[in-house]
Amino acid sequence: MEESSSRHAMRPVLIAGGGFGGLYTALALASRRHHPPILLVEPQERFLFLPLLYELLSQELRSWEVAPRYDTLLASRGIAWLKDRVSRIDASAGCVHTEQGRQLPYSRLVIATGSRGTSYGIPGVEDLAIPFRSLADVERLQELVQHLRSHPRPLQRLALVGAGPSGVELACKLADLLRGSTVIELIEQGPDLLPQARAFNREQARSALLRRDVRLRTQTRVLGLEPGRLLLSLTADNAAGSDESLPVDGVIWTAGVTVAPLRSSPSPASTPGAACTVNRPCSCATTPVCSRWVMWLTSQMPMERPWRPRPRWPFSRPTAWRRTCCARLRASHCSPSAGRIWAR
Ligand SMILES: Cc1cc2nc3c(=O)[nH]c(=O)nc-3n(C[C@H](O)[C@H](O)[C@H](O)COP(=O)(O)OP(=O)(O)OC[C@H]3O[C@@H](n4cnc5c(N)ncnc54)[C@H](O)[C@@H]3O)c2cc1C
Incomplete structure (x- = not known):
């Protein structure tokens, strides 16, 4: 014993x-x-x-x-x-x-x-979107930023999915790095950004995005991802059935864990x-x-x-x-x- x-x-x-x-x-x-x-x-x-x-x-x-x-x-x-x-x-x-x-x-x-x-099983996300959790992800994003800055085209666009803390902070950082060369869209399926944050923090985040010209689309759900295209659906009550195909140069996935x-x-x-x-x-x-x-x-x-x-x-x-x-x-x-x- x-x-x-x-x-x-x-x-x-x-x-x-x-x-x-x-x-x-x-x-x-x-x-x-x-x-x-x-x-x-x-x-x-x-x-x-x-x-x-x-x-x-x-x-x-x-x-x-x-x-x-x-x-x-x-x-x-x-x-x-x-x-x-x-x-x-x-x-x-x-x-x-x-x-x-x-x-x-x-x-x-x-x-x-x-x-x-997690991709929640949404088609195309695993293969085409870039997550933001590892050193390899950072390297991929650095290459993308470098490419967008050195080969600028009119209306080139990056989409970030998920307007939680990571999505908001990363959208601001990318806007700073891309210096106006790229449209940045932050997509959120809920009615507002930072759903769990205090109203003051939410307002601060909103004005940080505004200052950098980041476009926030709320009540917008991602249906799928194809090369160069993001398939979206508006979830607002009065927008039933309005789907959209958004041309994108890259998608960054910060939509949950x-x-x-x-x-x-x-x-x-x-x-x-x-x-x-x-x-x-x-x-x-x-x-x-x-x-x-x-x-x-x-x-x-x-x-x-x-x-x-x-x-x-x-x-x-x-x-x-x-x-x-x-x-x-x-x-x-x-x-x-x-x-x-x-x-x-
Ligand atoms: C970009 C980003 C920014 C963030 N910023 C903040 C912030 O400012 N403030 C804040 O409070 N939180 C922040 N967070 C969240 C915070 O990082 C997490 O809450 C925290 O990392 C959780 O710690 P953890 O130890 O539980 O898990 P993790 O950090 O996920 O660590 C888990 C570890 O377990 C290892 N592992 C996994 N499976 C196995 C296995 N089967 N066997 C052995 N090892 C395994 C993994 O390799 C990993 O090293 C951020 C997250 C991200 C992605």
Whole structure:
């Protein structure tokens, strides 16, 4: 009995996913004296500071600042990093299986696999639209901006789909970069931009778009995407049946995210008291701990209805704040709430 419990104690706390939730949890745990072994399983080489992606696009920041390597970030921090992807959780055996065929035991499991973009099954989106979530996406957009600036044609047009925080901020950034050479359309199926924002922030966003001549089309649904064309349908009550085919030189998809799927047997959510789902790490400090062996960090909850952009966290922080936070992260002085809750 004693032998088995000491063997269990030697198992690491395993953190699946090294985004904000996973990385900060690992750093917070590692900052404790006598912390357990910590294993971070993350398939990417680099941590991506997503709120700084806009500055990477405009080349105000460089990629090493926005996307530091995990081996550099975690050097001498007491956290082991494994470049692999968790493919399945075997909760009964207390281990996870990985894409590269490993079987990794854990004492506690933190699932922080985050979210990913979704096309909601709209035809053409996966193949033709550019998302805005990765370094590769930024490179594609930089090439497109360069092309539009160096080969300007009359009425060249970019469409951004989804007038949430990412869509609004990216539309402003692209308008600045394209300096009037391209019409920018921001398309939103709902009645207004930033549906979850305060009225003041919405007004600020609206005037930022106006100043840059970004055209906002609300109550407009994307039906499909074909090479060089966006198929739209007006959703306003009095506009039934009015469809439009909009010529475009590029489409950027910021229309929503969904939870990154991870198979588990049994499902942590189906085992009472076994799992703790923490939505929005910002509010973790006030959430009671119920985790016995799994903590599930979700920045986005599953979509209830298709094709409805979900709000992200409040994003209206100025660049200065972001830079400070990025620098802090590198220096690891943050005491993230997600880690605090686990260790209580
Ligand atoms: C362009 C952009 C700008 C944003 N700006 C802001 C902002 O200003 N303010 C704000 O509050 N929020 C902002 N957000 C939202 C914020 O970035 C997310 O809420 C946050 O990244 C969520 O963190 P997370 O750790 O839950 O998930 P993620 O950041 O999605 O990280 C999940 C990690 O898990 C890894 N992973 C996935 N599946 C597996 C698996 N099976 N096994 C192992 N690893 C896996 C992924 O590679 C990834 O590294 C922005 C988002 C975007 C896209």
